[in-house]
Amino acid sequence: xxxxxxxxxxxxxxxxxxxxxxxxxxxGAAAKVAAxxxxxxxxxxxxxxxxxxxxxxxxxxxxxxxxxxxLRAAALRGWSFLYTSLCNPLPTRxxxxxxxxxxxxxxxxxxxxRAAAGEGLGLLYNSCGLGDSDFDxxxxxxxxxxxxxxxxxxxxxxxxxxxGEQQQQLQLAQDGAGSS
Numbered sequence: 001x002x003x004x005x006x007x008x009x010x011x012x013x014x015x016x017x018x019x020x021x022x023x024x025x026x027x028g029a030a031a032k033v034a035a036x037x038x039x040x041x042x043x044x045x046x047x048x049x050x051x052x053x054x055x056x057x058x059x060x061x062x063x064x065x066x067x068x069x070x071l072r073a074a075a076l077r078g079w080s081f082l083y084t085s086l087c088n089p090l091p092t093r094x095x096x097x098x099x100x101x102x103x104x105x106x107x108x109x110x111x112x113x114r115a116a117a118g119e120g121l122g123l124l125y126n127s128c129g130l131g132d133s134d135f136d137x138x139x140x141x142x143x144x145x146x147x148x149x150x151x152x153x154x155x156x157x158x159x160x161x162x163x164g165e166q167q168q169q170l171q172l173a174q175d176g177a178g179s180s
Contacts, residue, residue, distance in 0.1 A: 012046035020059050023075075029068040036063060036071060040078025044085055057082050064101065069110035076105065076116035080123050089128060099124055 019042065022035035043056040060082070063075035090098065102124070105117035 009046065009048045009052070012042055012052070015042055016052075016056070020056075023059070023063060023071075029070055032063075032066075032068065032071045033074045036060060036074045036078055040081050043082055050087060053082050053085060061098075061101070064105065069108070069113050072105075072108070073110065073112040073116045076102075076113065076120055080116070080120040083120070083123060083127070095124065095128060 016039070019035050019039040023032050023039055026032040026035050039056060040060060043053055047053055047056070057079050060075045060079040064072055064079075066072055066075075089095070099121065102117045102121045106114055106121070108114050108117065
């Protein structure tokens with residue numbers, strides 16, 4: 001399916017219907033999972049139109065409530081993967097609906113589904129600017145320097161405490177005895 005040229009919408013349209021059907025009605029969980037993963041990957045590689053991508057995302061979203069945990073997790077990962085290819089953000093109502101659906105999946109019995117839902121939530125929060133803006137604005141080097149200064153101040157306070165003074169006197173006495 002991987003092409004070396006421009007995306008080929010016609011090629012994607014040829015496999016789209018079959019992959020979508022197999023993901024929904026395929027024989028066995030493994031076949032459904034493989035079809036859902038292939039659908040997402042083929043759409044990412046070959047679909048040109050964002051409307052097509054949104055339609056495939058909607059199809060994958062429809063698999064989030066299926067019986068197979070592996071299929072739910074694959075559909076969540078595929079949906080998130082395709083979300084990264086969108087040029088335009090989701091409309092606010094749809095974004096809120098997706099956030100609610102993903103949040104609900106954080107309580108799923110299967111750990112892979114919970115992990116995929118968490119990754120999807122993180123992706124939405126990050127891409128829409130809903131994350132911790134204070135952290136994004138700070139320079140990581142400054143944070144490290146501040147922590148080092150706090151540690152140094154804490155160490156100085158310990159050194160000035162009565163126990164710290166006793167330790168210093170004991171150390172000096174040992175140093176003096178060792179040098180004689």
